[in-house]
Amino acid sequence: MYVIAGLGNPGKKYEHTRHNAGFDVIDILSDRYGIPLRRRMFRGLYGKGVIEGEKVILLKPQTYMNCSGESIAPLCRHYRVEVESRLIVISDDISMNVGRLRTRGSGSAGGHNGLKSIIERTGTDGFTRIKIGVGDREPGEDLVEHVLGRITGEDARVLKEMQDRAASAAVSIMVDGLEKAINKYNC
Numbered sequence: 137m138y139v140i141a142g143l144g145n146p147g148k149k150y151e152h153t154r155h156n157a158g159f160d161v162i163d164i165l166s167d168r169y170g171i172p173l174r175r176r177m178f179r180g181l182y183g184k185g186v187i188e189g190e191k192v193i194l195l196k197p198q199t200y201m202n203c204s205g206e207s208i209a210p211l212c213r214h215y216r217v218e219v220e221s222r223l224i225v226i227s228d229d230i231s232m233n234v235g236r237l238r239t240r241g242s243g244s245a246g247g248h249n250g251l252k253s254i255i256e257r258t259g260t261d262g263f264t265r266i267k268i269g270v271g272d273r274e275p276g277e278d279l280v281e282h283v284l285g286r287i288t289g290e291d292a293r294v295l296k297e298m299q300d301r302a303a304s305a306a307v308s309i310m311v312d313g314l315e316k317a318i319n320k321y322n323c
Contacts, residue, residue, distance in 0.1 A: 137193065137222065139195055139208070139211065139212055139223050139224070140162065140193070140195070140226065140306050141158070141197065141208050142160070142163075143158035143250040144156035144158050145159075146181075146196075150284065152286055153283065153285060154230070154270035155283040157295070157302075158228065161266075161268070161299050162195070165187070165306065166183060169185060169187045171183040178207050178211040178214065179198055179199045179207040179210075180198050180199070180208075181195070195207065201250040204251075205255070205257030205258060219262070220260055223264065224264045225264070226266045227250055227265065229248070229270065230271065230283065231269075232268075232269030233269050233272075234269055234270060234298070235269060236269030237305065239309070240264070242262040243265070251265065268295070268299060269298065270295065301323075308321060
């Protein structure tokens with residue numbers, strides 16, 4: 137069984153913001169594969185189903201971004217999911233321009249508090265992650281306002297394409313393996 141966790145903040149106020157890029161990908165997978173997110177446990181909203189023959193849990197932690205590990209770690213323990221081989225985390229990344237996607241098998245938190253929380257709570261940085269570029273803030277712009285802001289215009293269209301691509305990359309990781317997914321989807 138795989139867990140695909142999209143990072144974000146719960147509530148209407150945060151819907152479709154840069155920081156909720158991961159939540160939006162989980163919604164795409166939920167719609168694409170008919171896996172409703174109706175279960176509320178482990179401080180998260182999740183659904184169980186099958187994608188391309190693989191059992192999967194789609195998860196949107198409801199802990200707010202900075203505490204994402206408080207949802208992901210207990211869910212993985214409960215379902216006996218091997219974090220280093222069966223957890224895929226999807227998050228935003230301000231260090232990459234809109235239109236960039238990067239998949240990795242492990243690594244540091246890179247300043248992302250959601251990833252930092254997962255590393256702390258699972259005890260490893262060896263989980264797979266898909267990072268979606270949302271662009272950096274303008275000089276003098278507040279970081280919180282930037283990540284909690286919505287992307288508009290052409291960038292919004294490009295971000296939606298990258299979220300669709302991230303959803304396909306997550307499926308490819310499960311079906312084809314990490315290296316093939318990296319070669320096909322990183323851009």
